[in-house]
Amino acid sequence: MxxxxxxxxxxxxxxxxxxxxQELQAFCATLSDEDFITVDTEFLREKTYYPExxxxxxxxxxxxxxxxxxxxxxxxxxxxxxxxxxxxxxxxHSARQxxxxxxxxxxxxxxxxxxxxxxxxxxxxxxxxxxxALVNVLLSKTVDKSSRYTDWSRRPLTDQQxxxxxxxxxxxxxxxxxxxxxxxxxxxEVWLEEEMTILTSVSTYxxxxxxxxxxxxxxxxxxxxxxxxxxxxxxxxxxxxxxxxTKNRLMRDDTITEIAATLPKTFEHLTKARGLxxxxxxxxxxxxxxxxxxxxxxQDPETAPVQPKKPDNxxxxxxxxxxxxxxxxxxxxxxxxxxxxIASSKDLEKMATxxxxxxxxxxxxxxxxxxxxxxxxxxGKTALTIxxxxxxxxxxxxxxxxxEQ
Numbered sequence: 001m002x003x004x005x006x007x008x009x010x011x012x013x014x015x016x017x018x019x020x021x022q023e024l025q026a027f028c029a030t031l032s033d034e035d036f037i038t039v040d041t042e043f044l045r046e047k048t049y050y051p052e053x054x055x056x057x058x059x060x061x062x063x064x065x066x067x068x069x070x071x072x073x074x075x076x077x078x079x080x081x082x083x084x085x086x087x088x089x090x091x092x093h094s095a096r097q098x099x100x101x102x103x104x105x106x107x108x109x110x111x112x113x114x115x116x117x118x119x120x121x122x123x124x125x126x127x128x129x130x131x132x133a134l135v136n137v138l139l140s141k142t143v144d145k146s147s148r149y150t151d152w153s154r155r156p157l158t159d160q161q162x163x164x165x166x167x168x169x170x171x172x173x174x175x176x177x178x179x180x181x182x183x184x185x186x187x188x189e190v191w192l193e194e195e196m197t198i199l200t201s202v203s204t205y206x207x208x209x210x211x212x213x214x215x216x217x218x219x220x221x222x223x224x225x226x227x228x229x230x231x232x233x234x235x236x237x238x239x240x241x242x243x244x245x246t247k248n249r250l251m252r253d254d255t256i257t258e259i260a261a262t263l264p265k266t267f268e269h270l271t272k273a274r275g276l277x278x279x280x281x282x283x284x285x286x287x288x289x290x291x292x293x294x295x296x297x298x299q300d301p302e303t304a305p306v307q308p309k310k311p312d313n314x315x316x317x318x319x320x321x322x323x324x325x326x327x328x329x330x331x332x333x334x335x336x337x338x339x340x341x342i343a344s345s346k347d348l349e350k351m352a353t354x355x356x357x358x359x360x361x362x363x364x365x366x367x368x369x370x371x372x373x374x375x376x377x378x379x380g381k382t383a384l385t386i387x388x389x390x391x392x393x394x395x396x397x398x399x400x401x402x403x404e405q
Contacts (some may be wrong), residue, residue, distance in 0.1 A: 016063075017162055017299055018022030019071035027058075027065055028078035034060050036089035036114070037082070038172040041098045042152040042165055047249065049240045051101050054152035058082075059169035066162050070155065076105070083110035091176045093117050093131045093168070093286055102204050109200050116172060118195045119179040122188050124336030135171045138178050143167060191365050195341070211232035211304065216253050218385065219261055223301035228260035230305050235289065239280075250280055265296055320377070321352035330391035331370045342370050351378065 018024050031037055042055035056067040056079060059316075069076055083102055084090060090110045091097050103109050114247035120129045125137075132143045150157075170307040183189050199205055202221040213233040218226065233256055240247045255275040264270040267286040271278040281289060325348060332339045351374065356362060362371040373393060378381040383394045 016065045017068060017157070018065050019068040019074065021075050023071070024067060024074065024076075025078050027063075027067075028065070028082050031058075031060055031082050031088060032085070034088055036091055036167040036176065038091045038176065039083075039098065039110070040092065040165070040168040040172070041101055042150070043097070043101060044151070044153055045246075047246060049244050049246060050104050051097060052153065053101050053105070053163055055163050055245050057155075058266055059166070059168045059173055061173075064166050064170050066157075066159065066166055068155075068157075070153065074217045080108075084108055086112065089114055091116065091172055093134075093172055093175075094128075095199055095401075096204075099199060103202065109202065109205075113198050113200055114176060114192070115199060116175050116179060118199075119176075119183065119192055121338035121341050122191045122195075123179060123182050123186075123311065125338070127340040129340045131168065134175050138175055139171060141171065143171070164250045181338040188365075191337075191341070194364065207237070209237040210305075212237040216257060218307075221255055221307040223304035224297050224308065226304045227262055227299050227301075228263060228293060229257065232256045232259055232291060235292065250278065259293065260297075263293065265294075266290075315353045316349065317352050317354075321348060323377055323384060324351060324374055326391060327373060327393070328370065330384070330393065331373070335369055337369070340364055343374075 008021070016023070018026075018027060038059045041051075041053060041055045042057075043053050045051045045053040051373060053069045056076075058065055058067065058079075059307060067076075067079060068074065078372060083090060083106070087114050091114045093115065095113065095115045099109050099113075116134065117129060117131075120134060121127060125134070132145070135141050135143050144160075144164055144167070147161045150161050150164075152161075152165075183192060201345055210230060213226070213230045216229065216233060218229060232251075236247055236251045236256060239245075240250050243250070252275045255273050258273050259270070259276075261270075262273070264273065267281070267290065270276070270281075270286060270290060278286075328339055328343055328348065331337075343359075343366070347359050347361060356375075359371070360366060361374065373382060376395075377384070381396055385392050387392055
């Protein structure tokens with residue numbers, strides 16, 4: 001067991017590296033009475049499809065530890081039980097990749113959840129604010145960046161590396177308490193809850209292999225080509241998962257498009273595809289791949305995936321779009337909330353075409369903050385002006401007629 005000094009006056013005892021089951025079970029047992037804990041992970045993903053978990057950091061009110069998942073014989077079940085305990089709030093910063101790791105290992109997402117990056121957006125810190133910035137602004141402290149690019153799979157870890165890793169959860173305790181107070185004071189807990197619902201949904205992390213082709217750059221949208229492209233992209237995605245390999249190490253994007261375009265008939269022809277590592281195919285796998293490719297390409301053209309439609313801007317009111325952008329800026333300043341949470345650029349563009357279906361900012365708190373005024377602006381019932389250097393909204397008794405050019 002490695003011990004090193006605490007970094008906080010309110011921290012009791014020492015911070016620990018836990019690498020055996022007895023200590024892990026004992027530590028996790030102490031968390032049962034906690035209202036919240038802060039959690040972070042260190043992982044590698046350069047060569048694998050799924051993140052390789054290398055370290056788990058957890059802080060309670062009085063203790064912070066690092067847990068070594070690579071230690072010989074370690075059983076992480078006590079950690080997983082804590083992650084599933086509905087009585088303990090789990091606080092992360094920019095949680096998505098951490099949550100993906102736990103989902104892969106347990107088929108469950110830690111809950112209940114609080115993401116300080118999302119909370120920062122709700123509290124007016126802009127889009128996707130970084131952890132270091134929050135530590136600096138909220139706590140007037142700096143984060144030692146020297147261990148940022150550590151190979152977390154190498155052992156032993158140094159005291160400096162562990163101190164860096166554990167600081168990610170010790171500072172997070174104070175950040176959480178600050179945001180909790182701000183959210184309660186401004187009655188914005190529900191704003192955060194909506195975003196947490198997205199993060200805790202399994203569908204957020206499960207991608208459909210048959211949709212993988214959409215991330216590529218098709219050479220054309222002819223049905224035969226799209227059918228082949230879809231099949232090869234899906235094969236790569238599923239095979240990468242099976243082998244736990246990065247997709248590009250298995251087959252590059254441009255290799256997929258070339259195979260879909262040329263439809264090689266023999267294994268020799270297939271191996272000539274640019275950038276293909278033929279060693280990924282064993283003797284019978286190459287034939288099976290070609291059979292799959294040609295079967296897919298020769299399906300009924302009506303079954304081809306639908307090409308993404310380009311936005312139809314013919315009906316877009318560009319003047320309204322610019323006014324909606326100004327209105328959004330006014331709301332960002334007024335409510336001190338990240339614009340990304342209120343409305344996306346695509347949503348504004350859609351409204352400027354006169355289409356309102358499916359617009360998130362016309363529901364819930366977003367409608368109160370922005371949607372109602374956006375509708376009034378589009379209907380000519382309000383106007384925008386500048387008052388004392390700030391954007392102001394003026395209700396109109398009657399719509400103003402457009403001026404003659």
